[in-house]
Amino acid sequence: MNQIEILEEIRQNVGNREATSYRKSGCRISMANIPSKRVILDVDLASPPASASTNQCDYVLFYIDDIQDILVGVPLELKSGDVKASDVLAQLQEGARIVDDFTPKNIKIDLIPILVHNGLDKTQYDQLRTSRIIFRSDNFTINTTTCGYQGNIAEAIKKSIKR
Numbered sequence: 001m002n003q004i005e006i007l008e009e010i011r012q013n014v015g016n017r018e019a020t021s022y023r024k025s026g027c028r029i030s031m032a033n034i035p036s037k038r039v040i041l042d043v044d045l046a047s048p049p050a051s052a053s054t055n056q057c058d059y060v061l062f063y064i065d066d067i068q069d070i071l072v073g074v075p076l077e078l079k080s081g082d083v084k085a086s087d088v089l090a091q092l093q094e095g096a097r098i099v100d101d102f103t104p105k106n107i108k109i110d111l112i113p114i115l116v117h118n119g120l121d122k123t124q125y126d127q128l129r130t131s132r133i134i135f136r137s138d139n140f141t142i143n144t145t146t147c148g149y150q151g152n153i154a155e156a157i158k159k160s161i162k163r
Contacts, residue, residue, distance in 0.1 A: 001104070003064045003071055010039050010062050010102050017045040024058045026080035027147035029116055033154035038063035043098065055087075057095035061153070062102070071109045073099030074157065075133075079117045080147060085127035088115050092142060096135040111135045114143045114156045 001009075011018070019042040022029045031038070041060040061074035075095020077088055092113040103109050113133045120128075125144070132139035145156035 001107070003069065004037065006071055006104065006107055007037055007039060007062060007064055013102055014039055014041045014046075017041055019045075019059055022059075024078045027078040027116055027118060029059070029076065029078065029147070030150050030152050030154075032151045034061070034157075035063045035066060037066075041098070041102070043095070046098075055090040055094045057091045057098075060095055060098050060102070062099075065110070068110075071103065071107060072157075073103065073109055073111050074153070075099060075111075075113045076153070077113075077115050078147065079115065081118070083115070083117050083120050083124050085124045085131060088128060088142070089131045089133070092133050096133050096140075100136065109136075111138075111140045112143060112157055112160045113140055114145065114153065116145055116147055116152065116156075118147050120144065 019040040022031060039062045043056050043058055043060060057075045057077045059076040061076060063072050065072050075092045077091045095113060096111055099111060128142050131142055143156040143159050145152040
């Protein structure tokens, strides 16, 4: 199964839960400079907030990195107010679980967890910098970017240490 077939299978599994808007809680993300071969799951549509645990991220982006020829999963958490590192860690860890659930186990996939925020206290930032998301027996750092500007997600992806 090639990358395009895998992404199409993910698209079918996401179905009508695909994001149509990129704004949550006063924070906006931009899909500028993200490959067009992508699927964006709106996690709230997959698990409505009333029935879901509080440890869920806002979106999960799947796309094909044509340069490295690999599928990429990007759990995204958007915060417009105060950020508590432990909450973000739990939400992005849940996002990693969603990525794992949506992709075949025998497929190599890169994970890039991202926090999008309007401001981050130094203590919380330091905690996030040393925190790791565990995914398929590997550890991934949390990338950060700020809300509301063109290309913010692409910029955070470029900063990924695992890439």
